[in-house]
Amino acid sequence: MLRRIISGTIQSGSMLLVVASVAVAGTHSPDLDRLQATDNVQVIVHRSGNSTPDYSGHQITKIATLPTGDDLCSGAVANVLAVSGLSTVSHITVNHSVQGTGSAKPVYDFMPQAVQPTSPIAKFPNFGQGVGVGVALIDSGVTPNADLAGSIVHSETFVNGEDSKDYYGHGTHLAGLIVGKGVNSFSGYKGNIIHGVAPGAKIINLKVLDKTGTSDDATVIKAIEWAINHRAAWNIKVINLSLGRPVFESWKTDPLAREVEKAWLAGITVVVAAGNAGRDNTVGTQGYGTIASPANHPLVLTVGAMNTESTKSRTDDLMTTYSSKGPSLLDHVVKPDLVAPGNRLWSVLSTSKPFLAAQTGAVLISSQGDDDNAPQYIELSGTSGAAAVTSAAAATLLGSEGSLTPDQVKARLMKTADKSLDRTSTVISGFTVTNDIFTVGAGYLNLDTALSKKGDPKYTIPAGTYAASPAAVIRGTQNGRLVIGLDSTVWGSSTVWGSSTVWGSLVNGDSTVWGSSTVWGSVIDAASTVWGSSTVWGSSTVWGSSTVWGSSSEPGALSTVWGSSTVWGSSTVWGSSTVWGSSTVWGSILGGDPDTGDNGNSGN
Numbered sequence: 001m002l003r004r005i006i007s008g009t010i011q012s013g014s015m016l017l018v019v020a021s022v023a024v025a026g027t028h029s030p031d032l033d034r035l036q037a038t039d040n041v042q043v044i045v046h047r048s049g050n051s052t053p054d055y056s057g058h059q060i061t062k063i064a065t066l067p068t069g070d071d072l073c074s075g076a077v078a079n080v081l082a083v084s085g086l087s088t089v090s091h092i093t094v095n096h097s098v099q100g101t102g103s104a105k106p107v108y109d110f111m112p113q114a115v116q117p118t119s120p121i122a123k124f125p126n127f128g129q130g131v132g133v134g135v136a137l138i139d140s141g142v143t144p145n146a147d148l149a150g151s152i153v154h155s156e157t158f159v160n161g162e163d164s165k166d167y168y169g170h171g172t173h174l175a176g177l178i179v180g181k182g183v184n185s186f187s188g189y190k191g192n193i194i195h196g197v198a199p200g201a202k203i204i205n206l207k208v209l210d211k212t213g214t215s216d217d218a219t220v221i222k223a224i225e226w227a228i229n230h231r232a233a234w235n236i237k238v239i240n241l242s243l244g245r246p247v248f249e250s251w252k253t254d255p256l257a258r259e260v261e262k263a264w265l266a267g268i269t270v271v272v273a274a275g276n277a278g279r280d281n282t283v284g285t286q287g288y289g290t291i292a293s294p295a296n297h298p299l300v301l302t303v304g305a306m307n308t309e310s311t312k313s314r315t316d317d318l319m320t321t322y323s324s325k326g327p328s329l330l331d332h333v334v335k336p337d338l339v340a341p342g343n344r345l346w347s348v349l350s351t352s353k354p355f356l357a358a359q360t361g362a363v364l365i366s367s368q369g370d371d372d373n374a375p376q377y378i379e380l381s382g383t384s385g386a387a388a389v390t391s392a393a394a395a396t397l398l399g400s401e402g403s404l405t406p407d408q409v410k411a412r413l414m415k416t417a418d419k420s421l422d423r424t425s426t427v428i429s430g431f432t433v434t435n436d437i438f439t440v441g442a443g444y445l446n447l448d449t450a451l452s453k454k455g456d457p458k459y460t461i462p463a464g465t466y467a468a469s470p471a472a473v474i475r476g477t478q479n480g481r482l483v484i485g486l487d488s489t490v491w492g493s494s495t496v497w498g499s500s501t502v503w504g505s506l507v508n509g510d511s512t513v514w515g516s517s518t519v520w521g522s523v524i525d526a527a528s529t530v531w532g533s534s535t536v537w538g539s540s541t542v543w544g545s546s547t548v549w550g551s552s553s554e555p556g557a558l559s560t561v562w563g564s565s566t567v568w569g570s571s572t573v574w575g576s577s578t579v580w581g582s583s584t585v586w587g588s589i590l591g592g593d594p595d596t597g598d599n600g601n602s603g604n
């Protein structure tokens with residue numbers, strides 16, 4: 001079963017450690033565990049019986065007693081958790097942001113400036129970007145909107161019983177990120193016009209996800225095939241796939257991977273979301289090895305999600321914790337290929353009463369931020385949006401240089417991606433994030449740089465060569481750690497990856513960081529305990545073991561990990577109210593960033 005790739009999180013051991021140090025008598029909402037201990041949070045304290053909690057000594061501010069008898073309080077997460085240990089307290093829950101209360105402070109985490117930091121016109125829709133390029137959006141359909149007027153040139157539905165409109169709320173959001181003209185926000189909201197990166201491009205709406213966000217391999221393959229067969233009629237140069245499912249077998253035999261390869265070789269740049277399983281620590285890999293299919297295919301451009309911290313500056317941007325990490329399962333393909341803004345993206349709201357907008361805690365945004373106005377935008381997080389932003393960047397590049405092959409587009413975007421991300425490990429919401437090659441790939445999408453390198457031989461590859469992402473292989477051990485190298489020869493001849501020209505030389509000018517097999521596992525100390533360990537690489541306990549990952553021929557055997565309800569298939573990960581409605585995804589009353597606990601005051 002396919003699911004759209006938008007932010008979902010799961011419980012993890014590392015997160016539970018935060019709670020373990022607190023004596024807990026009462027209970028608390030699980031989203032509190034996902035916040036930093038020092039985050040200031042507003043909570044509702046449900047007292048035990050008719051008792052009166054005494055907050056003295058706990059550094060908790062009581063704001064009011066509600067008509068229910070509950071107390072509305074604020075304080076640091078650690079102090080709130082401590083209060084939950086009082087015998088007079090029954091339960092504490094985050095005071096979630098709800099539309100219309102006026103207390104929510106949504107932040108516009110994606111602005112086109114984020115990927116065009118030096119472009120003076122990025123703030124405004126640039127109708128010249130993407131002109132003449134068709135983008136096949138294979139998703140949950142698109143519902144027409146003023147922001148998308150004239151941009152949806154063709155629609156097909158592959159979902160039985162549903163027309164091509166968007167009853168899930170995913171595809172319309174992505175369409176806005178790609179071609180949105182910002183018509184409904186021309187008057188601005190917090191100074192922003194909410195628009196896409198390539199308003200000049202055209203969307204070919206191929207609906208495969210139903211109103212619950214679900215599809216299957218066969219349906220997606222049908223849609224990709226349609227795009228291939230009609231690419232000439234609509235000049236389809238890009239396919240956006242913000243969907244996926246677990247890897248069950250090598251990409252060489254996976255039917256979905258094979259189909260994206262077919263599209264790629266037909267001249268279509270296929271952009272695929274990496275997945276949102278970066279918090280998955282089910283087998284102790286801390287999210288490594290969770291790249292979805294078909295994102296695991298070496299040819300396609302696989303995108304992870306960054307967090308812009310709701311500022312235009314890129315210097316404060318952070319990697320998200322939920323973005324799936326490589327290497328890919330079974331084949332060990334080095335993924336993702338790059339990262340792009342994906343956290344708390346504002347984009348077009350489907351008006352077809354979509355599923356996502358009906359979820360508790362959904363952040364809907366009207367053009368003036370005025371709740372009396374009908375909302376035209378919705379905030380969503382995940383690698384889905386990051387893929388759409390990248391599809392729009394690819395369309396923009398192809399609008400400028402129409403003769404580029406998919407491999408040349410991929411190479412340009414990867415070579416020009418910013419390599420300046422801090423490589424040290426940081427702990428965000430209880431999850432350790434290291435900006436290593438399996439987390440951020442070749443770096444952070446920079447469309448301005450990509451456009452500026454037109455004709456520069458250092459930033460392209462010869463026509464006829466493949467930009468296949470390499471395989472990661474174990475070279476040996478050094479100081480007790482595994483040394484990991486790149487092997488670009490495993491996929492066959494004429495591949496170009498793995499050389500220092502792509503991965504290594506542009507990393508702060510230091511080819512010894514990512515491109516060198518002698519350094520991996522030693523420079524990134526924290527990472528060496530994760531992907532440098534045999535837990536991740538090739539051991540029978542994880543990789544390829546039928547006891548863990550299951551056999552390729554029997555999907556049912558996979559239920560111990562990938563197929564189980566505890567990982568991909570469960571409502572706790574994919575779209576249930578326990579995730580979607582929580583402040584960690586939709587944004588709490590803090591108005592801050594769900595992934596970092598940022599207080600949201602940085603504004604924009």
Ligand SMILES: [Ca+2]
Nearest residue numbers: 308311313317
């Ligand atoms: Ca920023």
